[in-house]
Amino acid sequence: MAKIIFLVDDSATMLMSVKNTLEMAGYKVETAEDGVKAMAKLTAGLKPDLIITDINMPNMGGIELIKKARALPGFRFLPILTLTTESQQSRRDEGKQAGATGWLVKPVGGADLLKVIKQVLPGA
Amino acid sequence: MAGQSKNNRIKKDANNILFISISIILIIMLMSVVFYSTLDAQLGRYQNIAILSVVALLVWATQSRLLKITQKPFRFISDEPVEITNDKLHYVIDRLSAHVMQGDTTQDFVKTNFSEIEVKLIQSMQALNTQINSIIDLLKSEILDDSHDVLDANIMQLASTLTQYVNANTAIEKALRDNLKQTYTLLLKLQTQLEFLTQSSVSTQSLDIEEKRIHNLEGIVETHLLVDKAIDQQLQVVTFDTHQSALLLLDLMRHLSEDAESIVQYIANANEKNVSKMERDMDNSVKFIISIEQFIQKIQEIPDKLRSDIVSIQAASGVIDGLAHLVDSIKEISFQTDILAVNAAIQAAHAGEAGLGFKIVADEVRKLAVNSNNAAEMIEMGLEKARHTIQDGLKFKFLDEIMLQMDSASQVMESVKQLQEGQEDMQQYYKTLFAVINKNNTKLSHDISEVLGSIQYEDVVRQRIERAQQVILERNELWRQVVEQLSTGEVDGLITQFNAVLSDYLTKESYHNNSMESSDDGPSLKFELF
Numbered sequence: 167m168a169k170i171i172f173l174v175d176d177s178a179t180m181l182m183s184v185k186n187t188l189e190m191a192g193y194k195v196e197t198a199e200d201g202v203k204a205m206a207k208l209t210a211g212l213k214p215d216l217i218i219t220d221i222n223m224p225n226m227g228g229i230e231l232i233k234k235a236r237a238l239p240g241f242r243f244l245p246i247l248t249l250t251t252e253s254q255q256s257r258r259d260e261g262k263q264a265g266a267t268g269w270l271v272k273p274v275g276g277a278d279l280l281k282v283i284k285q286v287l288p289g290a
Numbered sequence: 291m292a293g294q295s296k297n298n299r300i301k302k303d304a305n306n307i308l309f310i311s312i313s314i315i316l317i318i319m320l321m322s323v324v325f326y327s328t329l330d331a332q333l334g335r336y337q338n339i340a341i342l343s344v345v346a347l348l349v350w351a352t353q354s355r356l357l358k359i360t361q362k363p364f365r366f367i368s369d370e371p372v373e374i375t376n377d378k379l380h381y382v383i384d385r386l387s388a389h390v391m392q393g394d395t396t397q398d399f400v401k402t403n404f405s406e407i408e409v410k411l412i413q414s415m416q417a418l419n420t421q422i423n424s425i426i427d428l429l430k431s432e433i434l435d436d437s438h439d440v441l442d443a444n445i446m447q448l449a450s451t452l453t454q455y456v457n458a459n460t461a462i463e464k465a466l467r468d469n470l471k472q473t474y475t476l477l478l479k480l481q482t483q484l485e486f487l488t489q490s491s492v493s494t495q496s497l498d499i500e501e502k503r504i505h506n507l508e509g510i511v512e513t514h515l516l517v518d519k520a521i522d523q524q525l526q527v528v529t530f531d532t533h534q535s536a537l538l539l540l541d542l543m544r545h546l547s548e549d550a551e552s553i554v555q556y557i558a559n560a561n562e563k564n565v566s567k568m569e570r571d572m573d574n575s576v577k578f579i580i581s582i583e584q585f586i587q588k589i590q591e592i593p594d595k596l597r598s599d600i601v602s603i604q605a606a607s608g609v610i611d612g613l614a615h616l617v618d619s620i621k622e623i624s625f626q627t628d629i630l631a632v633n634a635a636i637q638a639a640h641a642g643e644a645g646l647g648f649k650i651v652a653d654e655v656r657k658l659a660v661n662s663n664n665a666a667e668m669i670e671m672g673l674e675k676a677r678h679t680i681q682d683g684l685k686f687k688f689l690d691e692i693m694l695q696m697d698s699a700s701q702v703m704e705s706v707k708q709l710q711e712g713q714e715d716m717q718q719y720y721k722t723l724f725a726v727i728n729k730n731n732t733k734l735s736h737d738i739s740e741v742l743g744s745i746q747y748e749d750v751v752r753q754r755i756e757r758a759q760q761v762i763l764e765r766n767e768l769w770r771q772v773v774e775q776l777s778t779g780e781v782d783g784l785i786t787q788f789n790a791v792l793s794d795y796l797t798k799e800s801y802h803n804n805s806m807e808s809s810d811d812g813p814s815l816k817f818e819l820f
Contacts, residue, residue: 177749184746187739222753251750254801258818268819273746276739282817 168194169287172214174204174231175249176223180272184218184249187276188283201226205234213240216287218270221250221257229264236265245286249274506782510772513788517765520796521758528758531751538747545737606680610673617670624662631656754802761795 171193175181185195196212198204202225204217217235221228228248235241245267250257253271261269267286270279634652638645768787775784 175749177752179745180749182745183743187743190739251753252801253816257801262820266820268817271816272750273743274816275743277736277743278817279743280739282819285819 168192169215170194170196172212172217173197174219176200176220187279191280200224201231204231208235208238216283217244217246218249221248221252229260232264232266247286506785509785510788513785513792514765517761517792520792521761524754524758524799528751528754531747610677613673617666617673620666621663624659624666627659628656631659757798761791764791
């Protein structure tokens, strides 16, 4: 059974490129364009094995999405990675406090991304 | 540049003071001559001096452009004559305002271009994605010849899109730079004029409020230049990123193309070298199979043949046995004939001379009996011989058959062996082929994945330009306020706002990864698990 990765980013190119990389590696990928749409999918019953989210997005950003997702039942220990252009320590700390599992800075090559995913998704 | 123009101005001021002073001296001299000439009756003594003075004054006035100087006492760097009023300032600000409007057009250009690039990139990636899937399908179905051209076409298309992307980025970068350059030139002019106005305000003892407004404007201009400098630095990063990503993508494209090429090359070579051999093997296999079929048919035929042979043997034996009975009957008849002949001879002897002739007949009959017996013996022997011959014949026939069948069997064994070898060869061939395809396919997937990863640069660049766009919009809005408030009220609050825009922009930029600076910190910053 393929693991489900939920990808949240407002950039269509990002969604396309990361989705392709993940699907080629055998994962099932769900996508959303911002935090609001992502929350709608999660509350509607989507149960991903991993969430990868951008930080700067319209309507609802990544930090708020992580906080809200963590509050959902069954999402307390779900790995959530950020994938953003932001790299400053204070922003990383914000992400960590919100409940992110790890912080990735764009651009990330396919091999590197898969390596990190394997670390947070054991047995995948 | 500003210092040089200041020096020029000081020189010009010194010249002005010099020729005004000389003019005054000459006028005083002329006045003195006129005055003394009225007092003294001897006018003629001073007349020559007066005429000389007037001529000297006229020559001086002409040479020193005195007339011009009185009408246009100051000159600006813009080489356009202006009054020492706020009109020029308004004129420059109007131009600046117009330029700001032009800036909006640049924004639209940037926005449109980026949307187009994004759409094109997505289209290319979709095409590439479809192609990758079709290649994988084709690899599974082992038909690759056509797919290579399609892959090539797609790679070419993607490469061309990337070139467009790079060109468009360069165009955007150039447009933004031109925009900044124009703003910078205009602002330098404005700054120079403000310096003049400050000086003229001091020299003409203008109001303190006017001076303060001008200082405020100078502050705004300074901040504006800082904002532009910050944007310019980010644009350099954008250019750097774009070039880096383009180089990376092109390199990866090359890898992709090589991977695809090597798969197709391998398969093409494999075909050339092995297909004919495989065809021969296949032909041979078909032959082997036919001979096996024939052998099997023969094996199936054997029981029928055996049965018919046995029947023939039984029939032949029956006939021989029947003939043997006849021989026995002949032997019996010849025996009885012999006894009959003996009895006849005895009876003939009893008859005496009368029986002499009869005795001769009896002897002959006896001879006939003996001959019959001999003949029967001979027939028996002949039959025995015939039986042997039949049996021997059958024996030889079986042997031949067996030899033939043994021969076929060994041929079949050979065929089976060859068939097996051929199959092993084919298995090995396909094993190697698929190992190579699999290896290349994995490499292809890896390279494609890396290409897709590096397309993320587009997002990084887009965000950086969006932030630059945002700060230009905010700055332009502040300039509009400057233009509005310049004639009506105070502008000192705007400096704070300008500084806030700059600091906000710099803070936002500092949050983001700078690819030109982060090379030392490298990968540790790229990825962190909490």
